Amino acid sequence: MKIATFNINGIKARIEALPEWLEAARPDVVCLQEIKSVDEAFPREIFEAMGYNVETHGQKSFNGVAILSRLPLEDVTRGLPGDEDDPQARWIEATVVGKTAVRVCGLYLPNGNPVDFAPDGQPVIAGKYGYKLAWMARMRARVADLLTSEEALVFCGDYNVIPQAEDAAKPEVWAKDALYLPQSREAFRRLLNLGLTEAFRARNPVPGQYTFWDYQAGAWERNNGIRIDHLLLSPQAADLLTDCQIDKAVRGGDKPSDHVPVWIELDA
């Protein structure tokens, strides 16, 4: 079972590039982030015609996540538990019914910038950065809850976290950024410490592998990237992991997203 994550930065803008990649990569399941569309406006027919079941959790203008799957999807839920008043569409779950059932959670973790700093140099945990860290705490609670089921779990998406220095071409410039602050990286490690395996790092112990290159300042041409799109696996899913790759070439295609797909192969 091939499961991918892809921040498409707008479904309307990627209406050609996304089907092209699906045709070439043929994932069984793909979690999309930043669909930037309400559910009613998502062009589901295009993907249904390609054999995918389509489940969306969108909103107007920003954010929005979706799951496309060639295999049946069951028990679809929308929204990250822990704050019923959160209007931002950043979380969707579904159980993929293959040889082995896999619970797939697609997520678009808040960016968190800009960050304010106190006179002592510490980041102020408020505003957008406060929302990011609170969201990560909510996610941790949801992950812990799901782990009690002992099923194969995949948490994939745009985490907006650079885990380590080797995951950025120029780590020094990110020192005061919400994607790389110690508090963000600690919260990411706290997720891993629940017992999750970060699929790419588990299989590729090489630095300088990125999933995002900014549109500005020739970042792609200079390979000035960061690795922020991740797939985290429960022990039951990690036992089935046979491969994990970044589809870097997608960034060099026509009208690309600023992110590229990352995928795993599970023996499931």
Next chain:
DNA sequence: ATGGCCGGTGGAACCGGA
């Protein structure tokens, strides 16, 4: 990580992104 972009909104600038 900014000189340099892009997408969405709404019909011109502006916000949000990372």
